[in-house]
Amino acid sequence: xxxxxxxxxxxxxxxxxxxxxxxxxxxxxxxxxxxxxxxxxxxxxxxxxxxxxxxxxxxxxxxxxxxxxxxxxxxxxxxxxxxxxxxxxxxxxxxxxxxxxxxxxxxxxxxxxxxxxxxxxxxxxxxxxxxxxxxxxxx
Amino acid sequence: xxxxxxxxxxxxxxxxxxxxxxxxxxxxxxxxxxxxxxxxxxxxxxxxxxxxxxxxxxxxxxxxxxxxxxxxxxxxxxxxxxxxxxxxxxxxxxxxxxxxxxxxxxxxxxxxxxxxxxxxxxxxxxxxxxxxxxxxxxx
Amino acid sequence: xxxxxxxxxxxxxxxxxxxxxxxxxxxxxxxxxxxxxxxxxxxxxxxxxxxxxxxxxxxxxxxxxxxxxxxxxxxxxxxxxxxxxxxxxxxxxxxxxxxxxxxxxxxxxxxxxxxxxxxxxxxxxxxxxxxxxxxxxxx
Numbered sequence: 001x002x003x004x005x006x007x008x009x010x011x012x013x014x015x016x017x018x019x020x021x022x023x024x025x026x027x028x029x030x031x032x033x034x035x036x037x038x039x040x041x042x043x044x045x046x047x048x049x050x051x052x053x054x055x056x057x058x059x060x061x062x063x064x065x066x067x068x069x070x071x072x073x074x075x076x077x078x079x080x081x082x083x084x085x086x087x088x089x090x091x092x093x094x095x096x097x098x099x100x101x102x103x104x105x106x107x108x109x110x111x112x113x114x115x116x117x118x119x120x121x122x123x124x125x126x127x128x129x130x131x132x133x134x135x136x137x138x139x
Numbered sequence: 140x141x142x143x144x145x146x147x148x149x150x151x152x153x154x155x156x157x158x159x160x161x162x163x164x165x166x167x168x169x170x171x172x173x174x175x176x177x178x179x180x181x182x183x184x185x186x187x188x189x190x191x192x193x194x195x196x197x198x199x200x201x202x203x204x205x206x207x208x209x210x211x212x213x214x215x216x217x218x219x220x221x222x223x224x225x226x227x228x229x230x231x232x233x234x235x236x237x238x239x240x241x242x243x244x245x246x247x248x249x250x251x252x253x254x255x256x257x258x259x260x261x262x263x264x265x266x267x268x269x270x271x272x273x274x275x276x277x278x
Numbered sequence: 279x280x281x282x283x284x285x286x287x288x289x290x291x292x293x294x295x296x297x298x299x300x301x302x303x304x305x306x307x308x309x310x311x312x313x314x315x316x317x318x319x320x321x322x323x324x325x326x327x328x329x330x331x332x333x334x335x336x337x338x339x340x341x342x343x344x345x346x347x348x349x350x351x352x353x354x355x356x357x358x359x360x361x362x363x364x365x366x367x368x369x370x371x372x373x374x375x376x377x378x379x380x381x382x383x384x385x386x387x388x389x390x391x392x393x394x395x396x397x398x399x400x401x402x403x404x405x406x407x408x409x410x411x412x413x414x415x416x417x
Contacts, residue, residue, distance in 0.1 A: 003175065003176035003245070003246065003278065004176040004177055004178075004243070004244075004245070004278025005278070006176075006243060006245060006250075006278075036281070037281040037282040037284075038282055038415065039178075039282075039317075039319055039380075039413070039415055041178055041241055041243055043242070043243050043250060044252075045250065045251060045252030045253075045255065046252050046254075046255070047192075047193060047194040047199075047252065047254035047255050052372065052373035052376075053325075053372050053373075053376065053377050053378070054325060054369060054370070054372055054373055055325040055358075055369055058358055058360075058369075059356070059357030059358035059359070059366070059369075060325075060357075060358045060366065060369035060370060062357050063356045063357050063358055063366050063369065063370050064370050064373050066355070066357075067349075067350060067370050067373075071206075071210060071349060072206060077205070078198070078202045079198030079199075079201050079202050079205075080194075080197050080198035080199045080202055081198070082197075088198065088199065088202050091193060091194055091197075091198075091199035091202065092193070092199060092202050092203050092206050094191065094192050094193055095191035095192075095193055095203050095206075095236055095260065096235055096236070096374055097373055097374070098191075098192065098237065098240065098376065099192050099255070100192070100240055100241050100242060101376065101378055102178075102241050102319055102378050102380050103321070103378060104282070104284060104319055104321050104411060104413045105282075106281070106282070106284060107281070111284075111321060111323065111411055111413075112323060113322075113323030113324050113325065113409075114323075115324075115325035116323065116324070116325050116377070121373065131252075133243060133250055135178070135243045135250075135278070136278075137177065137178055137276060137278050137415060138278070139281065139282025139283070139284075139413070139414075139415050139416070142314065142315040142384070142385065142417065143315040143316055143317075143382070143383075143384070143417025144417070145315075145382060145384060145389075145417075178317075180317055180380055180382055182381070182382050182389060183391075184389065184390060184391030184392075184394065185391050185393075185394070186331075186332060186333040186338075186391065186393035186394050210345075210349060211345060216344070217337070217341045218337030218338075218340050218341050218344075219333075219336050219337035219338045219341055220337070221336075227337065227338065227341050230332060230333055230336075230337075230338035230341065231332070231338060231341050231342050231345050233330065233331050233332055234330035234331075234332055234342050234345075234375055234399065235374055235375070237330070237331065237376065237379065238331050238394070239331070239379055239380050239381060241317075241380050270391075272382060272389055274317070274382040274389075274417070275417075276316065276317055276415060276417050277417070
């Protein structure tokens with residue numbers, strides 16, 4: 001019976017590059033499942049998005065998107081050519097920013113530092129709606 | 140007794156840069172161990188390779204290798220100087236593309252999106268044979 | 279009762295960029311908790327550091343810091359402007375080098391390859407003392 005506590009959650013990220021803070025979404029998931037001690041796994045089931053732990057609301061989310069524009073330019077260099085111009089970069093992104101992230105959970109709380117937020121990083125402007133899977137493994 | 144379900148699997152990656160799709164290898168491992176719900180951990184026990192989740196067969200594997208050639212050029216800049224020229228880059232690679240990857244498993248299936256593949260990324264041309272460790276943690 | 283085996287450990291990284299080898303720290307944690315088979319999760323509760331698996335002591339730690347200086351330059355481009363000049367780069371770092379790392383543990387031992395070390399990567403020169411959380415999930 002049972003199986004693992006796991007849920008898919010839908011998000012609207014819109015038609016521009018986005019860093020979306022999922023910290024509250026993750027905390028609410030843990031509460032809903034009465035999760036106590038273990039590991040939370042976040043997973044993005046998309047080939048053009050990733051998960052990052054950064055500070056939000058102090059410019060670093062913007063800085064990340066700027067850095068990614070330099071590291072993976074949205075120009076004509078990419079072999080993969082579907083979608084908007086430069087979209088091939090979005091398919092390389094998950095190699096650098098993994099779609100998998102595991103976070104320790106202690107007494108029902110994410111073991112985050114003061115300035116850490118759990119974020120979806122989505123440079124793909126063609127897919128305005130995204131999904132994140134949250135799974136809890138008890139310790 | 141017991142212990143965790145874990146196996147090392149050997150792969151031939153050859154003497155050129157390679158992105159090797161391991162999705163089927165991972166699915167077969169889960170089947171072999173009758174794994175139902177939990178987390179699959181993939182681990183590459185090498186200092187010059189990593190694991191990425193990308194789409195394969197549509198140019199993005201090539202695009203990833205191209206991007207890595209730009210981000211970590213195979214020239215004489217590296218302090219680490221064993222092996223083929225520029226091989227020092229291969230030793231920085233795992234910092235950007237981690238050798239560890241955890242994937243949720245639900246009812247025996249990898250919770251992958253339609254376009255996601257689990258891939259070994261190996262820029263090291265000096266080691267034609269590689270190993271991947273698969274481990275399953277029940278939820 | 280119960281709960282997961284988890285500890286926070288304090289490190290002095292000093293006031294320059296640093297790659298700190300935590301392999302022995304992790305092995306000692308496993309021994310202290312008599313951990314046998316499962317997954318070790320390492321977590322850095324900081325917004326300006328990450329965890330990488332690389333070879334240490336053969337130049338690659340220096341090479342990694344050099345590569346990061348090129349990929350995320352310490353100049354005036356960053357929106358986030360607190361701290362030392364160029365400090366905004368440190369806040370982008372965890373998106374590329376994740377603060378979370380999971381390592382398989384077999385019969386009490388980290389399943390590392392010969393040349394792999396578990397490392398803290400800390401480019402932030404303003405915080406000389408750092409914390410790493412180690413948690414063990416039995417398989």
